Amino acid sequence: MYGPNDNFDLENSHVLAALIRKLHEAKVKKKGEILLWGSGNPRREFIFNNDAAESSVFAMLNADRLENSHYNIGVGIDYSIKELAEIIAKIVGFGGEIRWDTTKPDGTFRKLLDSSKFRNLGWIPSSPSLEAGLRTTYEWYLKTVCNGREVI
Numbered sequence: 001m002y003g004p005n006d007n008f009d010l011e012n013s014h015v016l017a018a019l020i021r022k023l024h025e026a027k028v029k030k031k032g033e034i035l036l037w038g039s040g041n042p043r044r045e046f047i048f049n050n051d052a053a054e055s056s057v058f059a060m061l062n063a064d065r066l067e068n069s070h071y072n073i074g075v076g077i078d079y080s081i082k083e084l085a086e087i088i089a090k091i092v093g094f095g096g097e098i099r100w101d102t103t104k105p106d107g108t109f110r111k112l113l114d115s116s117k118f119r120n121l122g123w124i125p126s127s128p129s130l131e132a133g134l135r136t137t138y139e140w141y142l143k144t145v146c147n148g149r150e151v152i
Helices: 013-030 049-061 081-092 130-143
Strands: 033-037 043-045 078-080 099-100
Touching: 013 033, 013 081, 013 130, 033 043, 043 081, 078 081, 081 099
Parallel strands: 033 099
Antiparallel strands: 043 078
């Protein structure tokens, strides 16, 4: 899950928020390259935080149709970490080279949820594309986390 109000702390944030911060700081510091962990090949699915909130409201409004079971929510599309880094680099304006430190771990290769059970009830994510959601998240990061400064 990602979006405004995410955690951008490099010690304990998730991949998307960490990439936004690292690529933004590399741009501000005018670095010619950035080194990221792993190969960039693992794939992840991301859901905008508004969609997660809307799915909770949908579940409450349709509680009588739900089974006593787990339901996954997701957009059904995954991206490689490499693709994600390239999209974020474009959004933040980092023009340097992205290099991958393959001596560092990749983690689980793929995390894509099967959300068909919940979608069959009629829920559909309504947020914009990943790129548009990332732009919104980056704008929030600049306004709120950076608070007008270039780096935090």
